[in-house]
Amino acid sequence: MLTDDHISYIIKDLNYRGIVAEGIQDELVDHICSAVETEMASGVRFIDAYHKILKSFGHTAGLRETQKQTIRSENSKTKDMLKNYFTVAIRNLRKHSFYSFINVAGLSIGLAICMIIILFVINEISYDKHFANADRIYRIKSEIKFGGNHYNMLYAPPVMANTLVTEYPEVEAAIRFRERGSYLVKRSVDNIKEDNVIWTDKDFFKVFSVPVIAGNPETALAEPNSIAISEAIANKYFPMKMRWGKLLY
Amino acid sequence: MHSPELLKGTLQTILLKLLKDHGKMYGYEITQRVKELSDGRILLTEGALYPSLHKLEAEGLLKTETVMMGKRVRKYYTLTPVGKSLVKERVSEFVDFIRTMGNVLQVELN
Numbered sequence: 001m002l003t004d005d006h007i008s009y010i011i012k013d014l015n016y017r018g019i020v021a022e023g024i025q026d027e028l029v030d031h032i033c034s035a036v037e038t039e040m041a042s043g044v045r046f047i048d049a050y051h052k053i054l055k056s057f058g059h060t061a062g063l064r065e066t067q068k069q070t071i072r073s074e075n076s077k078t079k080d081m082l083k084n085y086f087t088v089a090i091r092n093l094r095k096h097s098f099y100s101f102i103n104v105a106g107l108s109i110g111l112a113i114c115m116i117i118i119l120f121v122i123n124e125i126s127y128d129k130h131f132a133n134a135d136r137i138y139r140i141k142s143e144i145k146f147g148g149n150h151y152n153m154l155y156a157p158p159v160m161a162n163t164l165v166t167e168y169p170e171v172e173a174a175i176r177f178r179e180r181g182s183y184l185v186k187r188s189v190d191n192i193k194e195d196n197v198i199w200t201d202k203d204f205f206k207v208f209s210v211p212v213i214a215g216n217p218e219t220a221l222a223e224p225n226s227i228a229i230s231e232a233i234a235n236k237y238f239p240m241k242m243r244w245g246k247l248l249y
Numbered sequence: 250m251h252s253p254e255l256l257k258g259t260l261q262t263i264l265l266k267l268l269k270d271h272g273k274m275y276g277y278e279i280t281q282r283v284k285e286l287s288d289g290r291i292l293l294t295e296g297a298l299y300p301s302l303h304k305l306e307a308e309g310l311l312k313t314e315t316v317m318m319g320k321r322v323r324k325y326y327t328l329t330p331v332g333k334s335l336v337k338e339r340v341s342e343f344v345d346f347i348r349t350m351g352n353v354l355q356v357e358l359n
Contacts, residue, residue, distance in 0.1 A: 004319065004320050007319070007320040007321055008320065011320070023303070024299060024303070026315070026321070026322040026324060027275075027276055027299065027324050028295070028299070029321055029322070030275065030276070030277065030318075030321050030322060030323045030324065031275075031276045031277045031295060033321055034275075034277035034278075035277060038281075056295075057295055057296070058296070062296060065296055066295050066296040066299055066300070069296060069299075069300035070299045070300045070303045072300070073300040073301070073303050073304035073307070074303045074304065074306075074307045
């Protein structure tokens with residue numbers, strides 16, 4: 001009954017009214033065509049029949065509402081909704097690729113730097129915490145203005161330690177360290193270069209709670225030229241566990 | 250004509266039962282069939298019909314097949330096995346509901 005021209009007209013008109021969603025578009029076209037055919041069977045002109053049917057749909061607003069409700073009822077699942085959000089996001093990123101790049105790159109760099117700063121700070125406040133008295137141990141820092149120069153140094157004069165202990169009641173003990181590069185350490189015949197050799201005071205073990213495997217921490221460093229070594233160094237020089245009474249020069 | 254408010258909750262039941270009785274149907278055919286069965290007292294609006302059909306399809310109770318008819322495409326709905334198994338339950342549930350409503354409203358149902 002309906003000619004192809006009529007159908008084309010309906011398709012075009014519905015399209016113009018915003019019925020474009022895949023799935024519902026064909027269906028509404030067919031529905032309206034069928035309804036129009038029924039109307040025309042009773043002798044109504046095509047255009048009058050079409051407008052009557054449109055009215056029963058509620059014109060453009062009603063058609064669009066039907067389309068909207070249909071799409072919504074299909075997409076009621078959360079998974080579909082999230083998938084849709086994702087698709088829309090990707091399309092938007094593609095559409096504005098330059099700004100997306102700036103945004104994403106900027107955010108990435110910002111976050112990366114932020115993370116580096118956090119890691120740095122965490123590292124800075126984390127070390128040397130293993131000593132039992134960590135909260136009561138302080139390091140002397142020297143700030144010297146001398147001859148037009150401004151020095152910021154982690155060095156102090158040797159007498160500082162004794163002065164602090166004797167003249168400042170709040171200071172319980174003071175330990176000095178001195179590092180002078182690497183040393184050659186000799187066991188019997190061979191010389192081994194060691195980088196981490198540090199001179200210190202005899203009360204070292206009172207202030208720094210370094211666990212001691214063997215020996216008495218009270219007296220270990222009491223005599224001049226005595227030495228405290230780590231387990232790794234002990235194994236290096238005395239692999240056979242015969243450590244006592246041996247000499248290192 | 251019955252108010253669309255009353256129809257809202259029963260639409261799915263109507264669609265499932267119709268499709269069980271008739272096999273495959275398309276949208277317009279459904280509205281006409283409902284109109285015929287109800288002596289014109291239930292007019293399904295397209296605004297309610299298509300969202301319901303698509304919802305049932307998305308839930309896996311209906312499946313569709315499309316047939317080309319010249320320039321137009323006709324979409325037929327049929328019940329899936331899952332949909333078929335639900336029809337009896339839905340209908341008896343609704344009959345039960347009518348009976349309960351009869352009791353609540355204190356009216357005699359024949």
